[in-house]
Amino acid sequence: MSGHEPWAQALPPSLSHSELMLFQHLVESETGIHLSMAKNALVANRLSRRLRELGLDSFAAYYTYVTSGGNEAEKVRMLDSLCTHETSFFRESRHFDLLRDHVFPEWVAQGAQGRRPRSLRVWSAGCSTGEEPYSLAMALLESFPQDSGWHLEIVATDLSTWAVRRAEEGLWNLERSRTIPPLLLRKYMLRGVRSQEGLMMAGPEVRQLLRFARANLHDPATWPVGKFDIIFCRNVLIYFGAEARVRVIQGLLQRLPETGYFFLGHAESLIGITAAARSVSANVYTPRPGPAEPSRE
Known part of the structure; x- marks a missing residue:
């Protein structure tokens, strides 16, 4: 049979x-x-x-x-x-609290005093399906509104071409909204109706800050060019071999000015990996002072 x-x-x-x-x-x-x-x-x-x-x-x-x-x-x-695509909006919320309560107010004050350019570049390295970079966009706009005179840019990259396409689409099931603070949800996200019932879409204010691309962290030739004020590389390097992890971290730190911030995931640390950064909070680092760097201009 x-x-x-x-x-x-x-x-x-x-x-x-x-x-x-x-x-x-x-x-x-x-x-x-x-x-x-x-x-x-x-x-x-x-x-x-x-x-x-x-x-x-x-x-x-x-x-x-x-x-x-x-x-x-x-x-x-x-x-x-x-590739693993586990992510959520405002994941590890204490990182966003640090930006909102300490980092961003300091930069706003420095910009008003002419002590720093009124521009910010952020890299979400390992952006998965987009929840992290869109969270960063909402956080930035709360501290640096469109009419504040600041230029904001978020570059979001991932190894997965599928994830990058999904992130660029900016469309999720409405249940994904549960971790977005209600005020920000109402302000920056659009609720789907009729054929898109049960979905939400990123609004135009946050979309205009974002640029997406595929990048392989193992291959610096694929990385976005230039320096960044903030780099999020969270819950990515835990999957790397030891030698590759060290090499990538050293490369990422070189993309930050001394005033920049480097964010890792909750299970990641720079202890025993590099002395080129100092800890400022749990899994958050800034580059240690070193030789003068060329201008970012």
Whole structure:
């Protein structure tokens, strides 16, 4: 009797130890992300769909397909599949409290006194589906309104092309709004009606601050150019191997002036990684004074 055959055929192929090691090396060399051996089930689950779509019968065959010459698009698609996209609006709210209560008021005062340019650049490095950079946009506009004479720019990047497209779209299920302060929700988000019932969209004020792009933190050639006053790189580097983590952190700190701020996630720290930054709050750092830097102009 063949009634059980479709079910058997639907089962994904198993991912052997040697196959996982192939993908482990490939992903780490391309992105700095380290896939531990405990990720076997996750890798198998996330890649099995592509095997079915391509008609391949093993992960080794898929690895050969991905790494064959001229197949860069499939490699990007594979990396998209393996990226983690956990995020929320105003995640780790104490970071936004620090900006609102201490950092932004100081910069407003310095701008009024002519002690700093009336411009701010922020980089959300690892923006996922956009909740973080849109949260930053709302926070900025509360302290630096459109008519305040400040120029604001947020560059949001992610390794995943899929996540960048979703972030740029600026559209979420309404249930995602639960972590947005009610005042900011009413002020900066639009509620969907009719065909978009149950959805919310970022309003034009926050959208105009944002610029999105794909960037690989493991490859500085893909990074946005110039210096930033704030860099958020939260809950990203925990997935990196030790050497790649050190290299990325050193590179990111060089993109900040001495007055800039570097934000990590709650499980991340610079202890034992670099002496080039000092802690100002939990998981928040500023570069240590060093040789004079060239002008940002």
